[in-house]
Amino acid sequence: MSGRNPGIELDLAWISKAQVNQPAVLRRAEQIQTRRTVKKDWQAAWLLRAVTCIDLTTLSGDDTPSNIHRLCYKAKHPIRDDLLQKLKVEDLGITNGAVCVYSARVQDAVQTLKEIGCSIPVASVATGFPAGQTPLKTRLEEVRMAVEDGASEIDIVINRTLALTGQWEALYKEICLFRQACGDAHMKTILGIGELGSLTNVYRASLAAMMAGSDFIKTSTGKESVNATYPVAIVMVRAIREFYWKTGIKVGFKPAGGIRSAKEALVWLSLIKEELGDEWLNAELFRIGASSLLGDIERQIYHHVTGRYAAHHDLPMA
Known part of the structure; x- marks a missing residue:
């Protein structure tokens, strides 16, 4: 992954001045979804790029070592080898961006990836995921334990109460502690956008999280009633852009929750390309948190290569 975000001093004036023009954002979100998408070989190329940006995720109560093993193997071989050969991209070493699991399953994932000779990172959710309502001491301990177990990326959740009540200094300090x-x-840093009340709050929480040293800002846990939506994404990526213009620090973006189709993945990629530019179109600065998206992308690539849709047994799932 690229250089770390060292963070900056909290700038409360910058946060409190931030306002979002909601009608304009909604118009832009509408426009991005009605754009004609790329076709044929271009589409296959874009879908393969999307594959490399997926954090292949399992966050279920019934996770076991064996389904973590399957997930890791799928992350190393996200698209069937014969399909990659037909597209003449078998030498590109296409893998997913990371494997994302609960902290209790980090050791299983690290061990499995080592055994299969795959160097992709293990990401762990922590800090009382998904609600973020456990005591601060417990949340910090969970981060430390996940890192000790070998996680090289930590997806933390903010305490939404602090954002909803405008306690930006307390939020900043808490995220600094997690960063440490x-x-x-x-x-x-997961903002839990479905529980932040307004787009202006989303913008302000994004700024506070980046000031505190977040390397990525992420829309949601996937467990809220509202997850990754285009209006929220526009607000967050524009906060990233403004932060970059003012500080020269590049922060990554991760939409998560409810992204299931290849068509949606193309919309997300074009949104990033148009709002942040090509520099952000890679796993260093853009990830998609998903569990079922990869299956649909693989089906579309199968169709592109063979001219027919795959039967269920044609594509082994993670």
């Missing part, structure tokens, strides 16, 4: 607990692991 992460040590060398990259930190992705």
Whole structure:
């Protein structure tokens, strides 16, 4: 992953001045979805790029070592080898961006990836995921334990109460503590946008998280009633852009929750390309948190290569 975000001093004036023009954002979100998408070989190329940006995720109560093993193997071989050969891209070493699991399953994932000779990072959710309502001491300990177990990326959740009540200084300080607990692991900060009340709040929470040293900002846990939506994404990526213009620091973006189709993945890629530019179109600065998206992308690539849609047994799922 690229250089870390060292963070900056909290700038409350910058946060409180931030306002979002909601009608304009909604118009832009509408426009991005009605754009004609790329076709044929271009589409296959874009879908393969999307594959490399997926954090292949399992966050279920019934996760076991064996389904973590399957997930890791799928992350190393996200698209069937014969399909990659037909597209003449078998030498590109296409893998997913990371494997994302609960902290209790980090050791299983690290061990499995080592055994199969795959160097992709293990990301762990932490800090009382998904609600972020456990005591601060417990949340910090969870981060430290996940890092000790070998996680090289930590997806933390903010305490939404602090954002909803405008306690930006307290939020900033809390995220700084998480950043410290992460040590060398990259930190992705989940805003839980479905529970932040307004787009202006989303913008302000994005700024506070980046000031505190977040390497990525992420839309949601995937467990809220509202997850990654285009209006929220536009607000967050524009906060990233403004932060970059003012500080020269590049922060990554991760939409998560409810992204299931290849068509949606193309919309997300074009949104990033148009709002942040090509520099952000890679796993260093853009990830998609998903569990079922990869299956649909693989089906579309199968169709592109063979001219027919795959039967269920044609594509082994993670």
